[in-house]
Amino acid sequence: xxxxxxAAAALVASPGEVLPAHASPAAHxxxxxxxxxxxxxxxxxxxxxxxxxxxxxxxxxxxxxxRWGMPELVGLLDRGARRVARRFPGSTLGVGDLSRxxxxxxxxxxxxxSGRDADVAFYLRDARGKQIVSxxxxxxxxxxxxxxxxxAAFDDARNWALLEAWLTDPExxxxxxxxxxxxxxxxxxxxxxxxxxxxxxxxxxxxxxxPAGPAHDDHFHVRIGCPRNQKGCLEFVTxxxxxxxxxxxxxxxxxxxxxxxxxxxxxxxxxxxPAADDFADDxxxx
Numbered sequence: 001x002x003x004x005x006x007a008a009a010a011l012v013a014s015p016g017e018v019l020p021a022h023a024s025p026a027a028h029x030x031x032x033x034x035x036x037x038x039x040x041x042x043x044x045x046x047x048x049x050x051x052x053x054x055x056x057x058x059x060x061x062x063x064x065x066x067r068w069g070m071p072e073l074v075g076l077l078d079r080g081a082r083r084v085a086r087r088f089p090g091s092t093l094g095v096g097d098l099s100r101x102x103x104x105x106x107x108x109x110x111x112x113x114s115g116r117d118a119d120v121a122f123y124l125r126d127a128r129g130k131q132i133v134s135x136x137x138x139x140x141x142x143x144x145x146x147x148x149x150x151x152a153a154f155d156d157a158r159n160w161a162l163l164e165a166w167l168t169d170p171e172x173x174x175x176x177x178x179x180x181x182x183x184x185x186x187x188x189x190x191x192x193x194x195x196x197x198x199x200x201x202x203x204x205x206x207x208x209x210x211p212a213g214p215a216h217d218d219h220f221h222v223r224i225g226c227p228r229n230q231k232g233c234l235e236f237v238t239x240x241x242x243x244x245x246x247x248x249x250x251x252x253x254x255x256x257x258x259x260x261x262x263x264x265x266x267x268x269x270x271x272x273x274p275a276a277d278d279f280a281d282d283x284x285x286x
Contacts (some may be wrong), residue, residue, distance in 0.1 A: 011013030040234040044114030057085035066097035094121030123158035177219035
């Protein structure tokens with residue numbers, strides 16, 4: 001019995017012994033980074049963004065590189081498209097550029113750098129009220145008709161339903177919806193006709209704004225607010241800092257300032273523009 005006890009004790013590894021490879025503890029794995037929108041919409045970057053995927057009620061337009069955004073933005077787009085499809089069966093929302101995977105400059109855009117912006121095509125309808133699905137975006141004139149697409153018109157009901165879904169979304173806060181003034185007026189007039197609550201109409205009037213650049217008469221440009229508890233996120237666009245002269249190199253022309261791209265952006269509060277200057281948005285789309 002004593003011999004058996006000693007043999008069993010010998011099989012138990014002492015604390016200082018090296019365990020076999022198969023019994024070694026798992027190596028420490030660094031936690032995955034949390035999604036973050038860093039900097040401003042026009043000078044920022046995106047950390048651990050989410051890729052927008054097509055669904056039966058949502059189609060992805062334009063380049064495959066600009067399909068990334070904050071989870072709050074991607075979720076908003078998905079939920080909004082689903083709500084419209086439930087109300088109007090068979091509806092499909094067209095979504096254009098969001099941000100690049102790591103944020104930074106997006107070709108053809110002044111903003112879209114920090115995962116909080118998305119271009120969304122208008123819902124269009126034919127004379128019978130059936131949705132017209134097109135691979136591109138078409139401008140809407142003052143009468144609500146699509147230019148360069150015969151028989152297509154702005155779908156008041158579906159587009160208001162989408163805007164209503166965004167404004168009442170329980171998880172994501174809207175910052176801006178850039179759109180042409182005549183489209184904004186059309187949607188607000190439709191909302192009054194169908195008896196939308198006054199508070200909802202007031203909120204819609206507040207967030208829909210025409211930018212100082214291109215009128216955005218062929219799509220919505222939706223921008224969400226900074227997610228909670230993200231100190232590095234700036235709500236509005238930032239001013240381009242003037243170039244600095246090297247005082248030790250008299251007479252040398254100042255070097256042009258490089259845009260932030262995907263580098264970290266740290267700016268004092270004074271550099272954040274008020275809402276009125278947030279309208280210098282995207283140049284004409286290619």
